[in-house]
Amino acid sequence: MKPRKDFLQFARPTITDDEIAEVVECLKSGWITTGPKVKKFEEMLADYHQAPHALCINSATAGLHLALLSLGPKEGDEVITTSYTFVATLNTIVQAGFKPVLVDIDPKTYQIDGAQVEKAITSKTKAIMPVHYAGAPADLDVIYSLAGKHNLKVIEDAAHSIGTEYKGKRVGSFGDIQVFSFHPNKNMTTGEGGAIVCRDEDTVKKMNVYKFHGIDRDAFNRFSKSGSQEYDVIYPGYKYNMLDMQAALGLHQLPKLDGFIEKRTHLANRYYDLLADVDALILPEAPKYDHKHAWHLFIPLLDTDKAGLSRNDFIGKLKELNIGTGLHYQACHLFTYYKETYGYKKGNFPNTEYVTERCLSLPLFPTMTEKDQDDVVAAIKYVLKG
Ligand SMILES: Cc1ncc(COP(=O)(O)O)c(C=O)c1O
Known part of the structure; x- marks a missing residue:
């Protein structure tokens, strides 16, 4: 089989003339850092989630850190999350001063296992941090009922799931704290x-203060005509603010988000049809509870026994045919820091280990054509035929 002409990335942001014009306008305006565009974007995000407040920051990592700090961590406090996530979830727990307590996932849906969360709760537990993996929601009724019973906070790592719905309600429209990512690979982006x-x-x-140097008012007030030059510092805070240049993208991405998700959903459904007869691929299962999947990622598992090759070799062979894939993610409990600091080891979370040894993310983005997708499927079938 001949490789396709150009390399197909597994993800690609959808940037059109609207975004470009808004960024150019921002650059020419004389105000490129946090300012009116961030404020407007925050209002749009709050509106989208029917929430009183949305805070923009420069990454979801920063957002998770702020959310955790807002809980006022004390020595020995614990936060429960899964090992099957991007390591930012765990790193921010540690950076905020908590001990990360890991639990396993459901190996078919990749979502946090509520029964294991319950078992992991101790008198030191302060919060639960479910990850809405790949754009499907975690089982929030279970999580919030445990949180209610044990007086815990829930910080939802919603990096994958802007636009996701759980039992008819948008993630972010209820609950304690949700943190979304606008990294270029995500369902919408601000760079x-x-x-x-x-x-x-x-x-x-609290999060607003931690977000910007621990200052009790933000830079926009400080530098605008109505603001004052003086400020107080009440915490040695961080520099996590989003720029107007970034918000310029978001202002045009958010109104298109539902359309992006429709295209992703169409392609995801098409993957299910086109790959149904590929024995060596185990396709992801949708959670049983009512939900709307945002289809951030389409992650099948390679049945390495049936395929007769490792996941990494499979990824390599697809690359030779100009098909890009993603690896989301490695098991966090097996990273050196987490093994050495908390004593985690292979065998601790069998479902996470099973999934992370076999998972790969297939190309999926709104401007991907059916022809692109046919190339992906043809390459998969060719490589697996041996
Ligand atoms: C589950 C999860 N949490 C947090 C993050 C961090 O997001 P960001 O890159 O915006 O900091 C990511 C990024 O990929 C993620 O996948």
Whole structure:
């Protein structure tokens, strides 16, 4: 089989003339850092989630860190999450001063296992951090009922799931704190960036202070005509603000998000049809509860026994045919830092290990054509035929 002409990336942002014009306008305006465009984007995000507040930050990583800090961590406090996530989920737990307590996932849907969360709760647990993996929601009723019973906060790592719905409600339209990512691979982008949605006024105030040097008012007030030059610092805070240049993209991405998700859904459904007869691929299963999948990622598992080759060799052979794939993600408990610091080891989370040894993300983005997708499927079938 001949490789396709050009390399097909597994993800690609959809940027059109609207975004470009808004960025150019921003650059010419004389105001490129945090300012009116961020404010407007925050209002749009709050509106999209029917929430009183949305805070823009420069990454979801920053957002998770702020959300965790807002809980006021004390020595020995624990946060429960899964090992099957991007390591930012765990790193921010540690950076905020918590101990990460890991649990396993459902190997078919990749979502956090509620029964294991329950078993992991101790008197030190402060919060649960479910990850809405790949754009499907975690089982939030289970998580919030445990949180209610044990007086815990829930910080939803919603990096994959802007536009996801759980039982008819949009993720971010209820619950404690949700953190979204606008990294270029995500369902909408601001270059890099993220947003926190939260309903509690005091928590929002705290996160706002931590977000910008611990200063009690933001730069926009400080530098605009109506703001004052003086400020107080009440915490040695961070520099996590989003720029107007980034928000310029977001202002045009958010209104298109539902359309992007429709295209992703069409392609995901088409993958299910086209790959149904490929024995060596185990296709992801949708959670049983009612939901709307945002289809950030389409992650089948390679049945390495049936395929007769490793996942990494499979990825390599697809690459030779100019088909890009993603690896989302490695098992976090097996990274050196987490093994050495918390004593995690191979065998701790069998479902996570099973999935992370076999997973690969197939190309999926709104401007991907059916012809592109046919090339992916043809390459997969060719490589697996041996
Ligand atoms: C589950 C998860 N959480 C957090 C992040 C961090 O997002 P960001 O790159 O916006 O910091 C990612 C990024 O890929 C992610 O996949």
